[in-house]
Amino acid sequence: MPKVKPQRIAETRPAKAPQPPVPATRRGELRRAALIDAARDIFLEQGFARASIDEVVQRVGGSKASVYQYFGSKEGLFGEMIAHQCQQLIDSAEFPGRGGAPGSDVEQVLLQFARRVVQLFLAPARIAMHRAMIAEAERFPELAERFYEAGPKRGLALLSAYLRSQHEAGTLDCPKPEWSAIQFMNLVRTYPMFRALHGMQPMPDGEDLDEFLQHAVRLFLDGCRIKR
Amino acid sequence: MPKVKPQRIAETRPAKAPQPPVPATRRGELRRAALIDAARDIFLEQGFARASIDEVVQRVGGSKASVYQYFGSKEGLFGEMIAHQCQQLIDSAEFPGRGGAPGSDVEQVLLQFARRVVQLFLAPARIAMHRAMIAEAERFPELAERFYEAGPKRGLALLSAYLRSQHEAGTLDCPKPEWSAIQFMNLVRTYPMFRALHGMQPMPDGEDLDEFLQHAVRLFLDGCRIKR
DNA sequence: GTGTTAATGTACTGAACGTTACAGTTCATT
DNA sequence: AATGAACTGTAACGTTCAGTACATTAACAC
Structure with a gap:
């Protein structure tokens, strides 16, 4: 006896999953988390x-039914994965201390900051995510914005x-700190x-890169007319 | 820090079409050109x-057989399209005159240059191409390099x-002009x-953008210790 | 015109993929 | 232990799409 088909999909996109995307059991949570993890690998690769989706499912050994139960669609899975990554970004990315100690050298503080920024932005996972976001920016504008706010905007x-x-x-x-x-x-x-x-290969490595950063910091400070 | 690529990575990819990609008749040439045009629209969109490929073919009214005769594969078509775009880029993108008139104000020259650069790089077609290149950079490393050399490298x-x-x-x-x-x-x-x-919307529009550019030029010149 | 080669249109193949149905299994609660 | 709900595995459906076979048509040389 075939159940009543919920086939009356409106022409407009439902967009948000009508399914309950929240698992109610422990195993469900684990599966959901594992799916997101695998999705990250596959999507970013x-x-x-x-x-x-088959590849994602194969990697965790689960089944496609779970994907569609929790995420509703491929796009839903992608969106949740990106959101999850953004949260991780926020949690993990601590920058150098607030204002810096009052006595510390501005040039040194900025140089440290520069090193940290480059280190964060060049992490392969970060690059892969950047790539994915740029490629799909038009299909997922709200995700792109979310990514921007979780990442670059916080640093700024x-x-x-x-x-x-x-x-x-x-x-x-430095009268316009945002622009600066x-x-x-x-x-x-x-x-x-x-x-x-x-x-492009090769990536600038440690020594060259650091010299480049020093050059950049110095240029910036000259522009801000540092009083030493 | 532009480091020269030291060696070519071993190429496992067949990459080059074994077919003769050059049409021998006039109509063939036209068809080939039309295919590249349509491919640009579809791929960049x-x-x-x-x-x-069906969509590309539909747009020009031709047939898939031509695509495979001239380009051998979807990747081949993509590659030829990108190469064609790169050539157009080279042909079309003239920057402000060589050294500039000796008497002309450096700040004005650089500001003009900045405006031209932004205008070029923000053209929707250019953005779309950039996006495509970034998305497929790993699959088409040689194309990415070609794009870089046709575009950014020339400006630099x-x-x-x-x-x-x-x-x-x-x-x-300005002792290190390349870095600068x-x-x-x-x-x-x-x-x-x-x-x-x-x-991301909105894009910075005319007035704000120009103010931003002026700010950037001024910062740069302060860093280069301009003698006015 | 006639013959030869190149180019094109049609129709197809085989595979991959997103999505769904359904039946079986595990879990949480009582 | 029982029971109903949450979950999962299997298998399929319908579609899309890259790539191909082949017959037809256009281009060109003579």
Whole structure:
């Protein structure tokens, strides 16, 4: 006896899963988490379009039914995976301390910050995620925004707060800290990230990279008319 | 820090079509060109994986047989399309004049350059191409490199030549023109391009954007210790 | 015109994939 | 232990799509 078909899908996209995406049992939670983990690997390795749900399921040994129970669709799975990654990003990415000790050298603080930023942005997982987000930005605009806010925006906020404090303390001449933060990030991050996104070999390694960062910091500080 | 790629990675990929990709008749040439045009639209709209050859063929009214005669495979078509775009890029993208008139204001020259760069890099077709290249960088490393050389590298070369000439003329203190060129480009290009690649709305429009560019140029010149 | 080669249109194949149905299994609670 | 709900495995459906076979048509040389 065939059950009543819920086939009356409206022309407009349902968008949000009508299924309850929250598992009610422990095993369910584990399966859900495992699926997200596997999805991350597959999606970030192959991109959304090329990735197949079968491969995700094979990797965790579960079954496709679970995917559709928890996530409703391939896009739903992708979205949850990205959201999960964003949360991890927020939890894991601590930047150098707030304003820095008052006595510490601004150039050193910024250099440390630059190193940390590059280290974060060049992590292979981060690059893969960046790639996936750029590739699918038009299909998932809300995810792109989420990613931006979980990642780059937090770094910018921290940095501009620091710059503002230094400006008010008279250590830097930095009347537009938000813009200056953007410019600092651009100086520091773009070149290696650009190469990484385009898969260009070789990546700038430790020594060269650090020299590049020092150069960038110095340029930035000259522009802010540091008083040493 | 532009490090030269030291050696070519062993190529397991067959890559080159065994078919003769050159049409011998006039109609063939036209068909081939039309296919590349349509392929550009479809691929840049949908990305490599989601694009379908049938759609490309439908758009020009031809048939799949031609695609496989001229390009051998979907990847072949994609590659030829990208190469064609790169050539167009080279042909079309003239930057502000070589060294600039000796008497002209450096700040104005750089600002003009910045405007031109942003205009070029933010063109929707360019953004779409960038997206496609980033998404498929791992599958088509040689194309990514070609794209880089047809696009960004040329701008960098022009700019660093200009910076070097100004350094030698004593107008700028710019002992490492290649690095400085990279940094200038990073300052000028990154922020709007980043937003565009991530599909974020709204894009910075005329007035704000120009103010941003002026800010960037000024920061750069302060760093180069311009003598006015 | 006639013959030869290149190019095209049609129709198909085989495989991959997203999605669903359903029956069997495990879990949580009483 | 019992029971109903949550969960999972199997297998299929319908579709899409890259790639191919082949017959037809256009282009060109003579």
